Amino acid sequence: MTSVDDWDKRFPVSEGLRPGIALLQDMCASFNSQLLVQPPAIAVESSEATTPVTNGVVDKPTLGGKLNPQLQFLRGSPQLSARRNASLRNLTVLARAASPRLRPAVAGTTELGALGILNGGDTEPPLTAGGVMGAMETPAQFLEWYGRVEETEAAGQDAEALAFASQLRERVSQCSQMLGCLDEISSLLSEMEADYQRVCQQTAGVESACASLGSQRDRLDQVASEIGEQLAVYNWLAPITRLLHAPGDRVCEDPEFLPSLDRTEEAIRFIESRVEESKDGELYLMRFAQCRMRALSLIKMHALRAFKALGGFDAKGSAVYVHYSAAAVGLGPLLRALQQRATEATERQVLSDVQNAYFATRRAWLRPHVQTHLRDIAAEHEAEKEMPVLERRVGALRDWCAFMMAVCADECRLYRDFFNCESDGEAGLLRSFLDSAMTLFHEQVRPLIIHESDVAVLAGISLTLMTYSRLPPSSSEDDGTEEEEEEEKEEAEDVDGLDAFYAVVGQVLEDTQHRLAYKAQSFIRANIGSYRITPPDTEAMAKWVHVCLRLRIADPAQLSALLGAPEDLLPEDAECLQWIYPPVDNCRWLIAQIDGCLDYEVQSGVVDEARTACKQNLLGTGARFVRDSSIKSENPITDAESELMAHLFATHNLAAIEGVIS
Incomplete structure (x- = not known):
């Protein structure tokens, strides 16, 4: 039989339940033990009728009663069973001390009833271990009966424990199975992780191989592109040659003419840098050079035809500039392309021919135009007889200067519509052309100054020329740097292309001031000193x-x-x-x-x-x-x-x- 301590160790109870269990046990201990069993009335009557009696002792009847459902749970409590067993043992000791021999059962009295085993002097005998009430004469019989009762109760208690143990074993078995499954799952996960690591390594290897293949592909694409460019350069020759040798005089007006010329220049530079690497490099270089020269010659012929056509216009004043400006829209890009490529002697000669034709055309129109206009201005002012001589002369000179300034500015602007003036050579050509135009102005003004003797008229002429002259840079401030002085000097050399005009006006002004100083001294001698x-x-x-x-x-x-x-x-x-x-x-x-x-x-x-x-x-x-x-x-x-x-x-x-x- 399991002891109370072993029972508590095997089936521990939480500390929170102990106060309630102790209270329930105290209450149950105050009840009579007969309350734990509720024999049904039918079963009692049946037992009374059928149970045989031998020697005044009732045989062990079959226990027809059943546990009280309300107290069935209390039987399973180890502490309550221990307390009940202790109480019964105390009763047995008292019984043994009271009488060594039990009297036979008589109606209504027994030793157990006297000891209080029976409830309040009940006449019903106690139940046996088998559930049958019998008479007990000696304490041994009582103990035997009590042992059987205790075994019966222990068997009931052990059944619940065994059932619980069986349930625990079933749970243990299930947990063992679950642990086995978890071990299998863990093993499977380990295998999957190993497979994942292996796949990651293989993926990294594939990515590295793909990157290497990508770089090789890019390199091959670059090589293919370079080869394609090189082949394209050589393939340009046929369409360029076909365009430059097209029939007609309007080849230069084709939209593809200047792009073809640019491609020709690019091809020449490309082949020159790789002439030794290509098999027919020198041959292609020669053919592209011929195409380049052919294109420049076509520009020259086109420009000469255009200038000849412009020279045939019979127009005056601004109408001529309108025609030239309209022609410069299409001809200007061609001539600037010719200037850009005029690096060799032959090419410079082609450019020189074009520029000479331009200046010859402009000079043929400009010279008579300037002469006529200067004479018309002088005649217009001389016709105003009512005006003083000073006003007539100064007015004519003022109109001459304004006209020549406009002519120089228009010619410079028109030349820049056709050509670039960035180089010193181009600026020198334009300056020479404008100097020839300003010579007409000088030829018209200088006799007027030489033959003038009136100090007032010379002073008026000098003041007018100073108005149209370029002011010299100020020399009073010496705090400027050399770079600033150089910039001022460059700006003073060319302001809107009027350097030729300012040069001639400055020369005429110098002559006028010399003449004025001389006549002032003569006036002093004649009208002041003498x-x-x-x-x-x-x-x-x-x-x-x-x-x-x-x-x-x-x-x-x-x-x-x-x-x-x-x-x-x-x-x-x-x-x-x-x-x-x-x-x-x-x-x-x-x-x-x-x-x-x-x-x-x-x-x-x-x-x-x-x-x-x-x-x-x-x-x-x-x-x-x-x-x-x-x-x-x-x-x-x-x-x-x-x-x-x-x-x-x-x-x-x-x-x-x-x-x-x-």
């Missing part, structure tokens, strides 16, 4: 002296104040006092005319010369004449008054000279 007093001057001097004496003017400041307020004088007195000595007036006029028309140093020299000559004439001739004329006048004055008037006259005119010079 001036002789005329009778009208004598009369004006006498009036001036008498008015000053009458108004008691003895100080130049007083005279200046009166001249500043002429309303305080009589009109005739104011007119007399405003008279200026003619050399002084001439000096002031000359300085005003040449102001800004000469170089600064030349102008300063001329002004100093005029000033010196005017002072000498004023002090040597004018003041002495005033003193002498005052004495010889109709109203004689004293010597002191005469000297005072001479001093006043000289001081007043010197102040006028200084005011003009300052």
Whole structure:
């Protein structure tokens, strides 16, 4: 039989259930043991009727009762069984101590009933191990009966344990099977992982092989492309030759002409770099060179025909430029392509022929056009007789300059429509052509300057030419770098292609300034330094002296104040006092005319010369004449008054000279 401790070890109970189990056990322990068995009424009656009695002891009847369903669960509790067994053992000990011999069962009383085994003096005998109630005379019989009861109860308890153990064994078997399945699955997964690693390695090898094959393919594609390009270069020869030898005069106007020329240049460069590698490289190089020369010759012939057709237009002014500009739309790209490839002597000669034809055509139209227009301008201004000579000459010169500037700008723009002007050689050709056109302007203006003697006209011409000339770079600022000075110099050399115009205008301006300085010096000698007093001057001097004496003017400041307020004088007195000595007036006029028309140093020299000559004439001739004329006048004055008037006259005119010079 399993002990309580072994039972607790085999079937442990959680700590949370122990308080409830202990409470249930205490409550069950207070019940009578007969409550654990509920024999059915029918079974009891049947047993009473059928059970035989032997020697006053009831045979072991078959236990027809059944456990109380409400208490069936309590029987399975090991602790409750142990407590019940302990209680029964205590009862047995008490029974043995009370009487060594049990009396036979009598109606309604037994030793067990006296001991409280029977419930409250019940007359029913206790059940035997077999469920049959019998009489027990000795403690041995009781113990035997109790042992059978205990075995029966233990058997019931062991059945549940065995059933539970069987269930556990079944679960263990299932778990063993599951563990076996898990082992098989783990083994299968290990095999799959090994297969996966092997597949990964094989995939990496395939990828590496594919990458290697891809690089080889790219290299082969590149080699194939290079071979195709090389073969294409050689295949260009046939279509290019066919195009360049096509019949008709409009080959250059074909849209494929310039691309074919570019391909010819590319083929020549390609074959020259690989002439030793190809079998027929020299032959192909020669044929492509022939195609190149053929194309340039076709451009030349096409340009010559175009220039000849343009030269046949009978038009004037802007109409001609319109025709040339329209022709430059299609001809310009061809001529610039010719310029770009004119590197050898033969090719440069072809370009030179085209440019000479262009300039010859333009020169044939431009020269008579310029000459006619310059003559028309001069005739138009000379016809205006009512205008002063100065305005007529300066106006004609201004119109000439404007016309020639427009001509140079138009010719430069037109040339750039046909050709490039980036190289020095091209710029030199255009400059030579424009110089020839400006020569006509120089031939028209220079005689006008040489034959002109009027200082005012020369000053006006000089001022007009300075307006149209290129200003020299400022030399007052020395803080600029050499690079900036070089850039300014380059910009000054060519502004909108008018360098030829500025060069001729500068040359004419230099001649004009030389002529103006020479005529200014002549004017100084004739009208300032060597001036002789005329009778009208004598009369004006006498009036001036008498008015000053009458108004008691003895100080130049007083005279200046009166001249500043002429309303305080009589009109005739104011007119007399405003008279200026003619050399002084001439000096002031000359300085005003040449102001800004000469170089600064030349102008300063001329002004100093005029000033010196005017002072000498004023002090040597004018003041002495005033003193002498005052004495010889109709109203004689004293010597002191005469000297005072001479001093006043000289001081007043010197102040006028200084005011003009300052």
